[in-house]
Amino acid sequence: MGAVVIFAPSPVLTVTIEDLDGEADIHIHAGGQGIWQARMMHALGASVTLCGMFSGEVGRVARHLVRDEGIQVLSVEGPGSNGAYIHDRRGGERQVLAESAGHRLTRHELDQLYGLVIQAGIDAGTAILSGPAREGIVPDDAYRRLASDLETAGCTVIADLAGPQLEAALQGGVSVLKIAEDELVASGRAVSPEAVDLVPAMQKLADDGAETVIVTRAHLPSLLLHEDDISEIHMPSLETVDARGAGDSLTAGVAAALAAGSPIHEAVVLGTAAGALNVTRHGLGTGDADTIQQLTRLVKITPYQGGGLEPAEQSSPDELARRLRRP
Template identity: 40%
Template sequence: MSPFPPANVATDRDLSICVFAPWPLFTIAIERHTNGADDVYFHAGGQAVWVARMILGLGGRARLVGPFGGEARTVLEALVAAEGISLRAIPVRGGNGGYVDDRREGTRQRLATVPSHSLDRHETDDLYNAILAESLRCGTTVLTGLATEEVIPLDFFTRLANDLRANDVKVVADIAGRVLEAVEGGLTLLKVSHEELQEAGLATDDSRKEILEAMHKLRGKAENIVVSRAGEGSLALFGDRFWEAKGPEVHARDHTGAGDSMTAALAMAIASGMEGPDALRLATAAGAMNVTRAGRGTGRLEDIEVLAGKVEVHEVTA
């Protein structure tokens, strides 16, 4: 049985989630087919796209908002639409970035990288208006960070988080670095990794004590906080109670994308009113399932639910 309420008139708004994509990318992957020939895969990518993809896998509806321009625009818009993701594309003069990976030997080797262009003042204003309006329509929004800080000004995130919270939008953020510094508050839930806490100087190591103290330091920015710890499971602060989750043992095919799958599951949980420990269990299962796959932000709810039954969640003392 699905952990989320059925899609009907009463809950339709709750499971429609807006996802902010400040840097949508094109991705090209070259892989080895079982017969020895080369396969080439074309996908829309970037953190927000991977989150939106997982929201669909969990049975939700994703509304992606971001800038699209240059030669990649037509391809990216078509790829997003082909996945079933609803798109609000903001036309910009600069081109979207992207990369080409060679995965024929089983690991990712970056062959080429195209940087994203910076938005001018008018494009930034159009993007802000679009994400604000679509967030108000959906009621729940996921904020993702920047690959490069030159794409849009950091105060974009400061203003947006405050405006969304002031208008009763539930805000789930997967951000770090200077973007996290720029957000003064207003987040319903912040998802961050233990590596990002250390890079920010909020934790000196990945011990439970250091992470719990770092979460205390971030309480001014978010009501609830989830910290992923790779193979060590995750820690969470829901309200005033701390929780720890440990996922089942699975063979990891590709670690990338697990955090984005967790973020998508947390957004679905917040949108549906799921309790903290259950939200953490679902998010841990979604992340664990994703590492068994080559695609980022992929997995099916019916399979993730089974894995969630193997996730251990217990309360811990700060």
């Protein structure tokens, strides 16, 4: 695998309480979109450099945890604090006990972080622009400038964004844009989550600055727009433990494969397999490369035929194992 740099402006510290035979099982990790992407890419064997703001005692703990995972960190420190949350999953669903969003980056902090991303991006050749923990952490226009400057420096720029950050990045130009169907509808670019409405929205995204567009659709096949061709990405739907992080894992797989020189369709296959495995696990952005590579055998990319799409097939673990063993 190749090298990837991630712009992760606001990592968070996560505390999750699980049930283990009637006892509280407490897990402490660094989290946030950029962290989950970095974790999956590292599992796939990519060389990952994460550029982010790590401030206060929360930030120091989060940075330590990220480095412990083997991920290179280029950090900016300041007088504020990173965000954090405490979630209780003992009842089966996430219950929010406490959340802190973290501070807005100052002008000097943003300038420092911007410089780190450009420098690391030039060295890596592939960059992911990930979103902030909340609105207002960084100015939206930072995404336009980063997309433009990284592209000028010869980087493959991958954006996993929504809302104002998405619009800003499009103005700068991106190589690959990944977005979920609900985010596309919420932005007003698509009038409904139906495929017949998503396709023209994808074509408009391409007109506005995205060379390739991937739209994820939960249990339905994802859609891919590349060089004016629309494809459907089919993957058996595995039994879900936690759906969060699947889209970030898909982005990570795509980025890792592109950084290694794979063509876009192979990259999408790897990303789809990574996202599919992630939903079967409690940890966000987690998985092992061998299992993901096996799952790529189940991913099918077919031409889009128009109209509605059938839901992805649900597979039990036993059925999945049988299918993977088939020659």
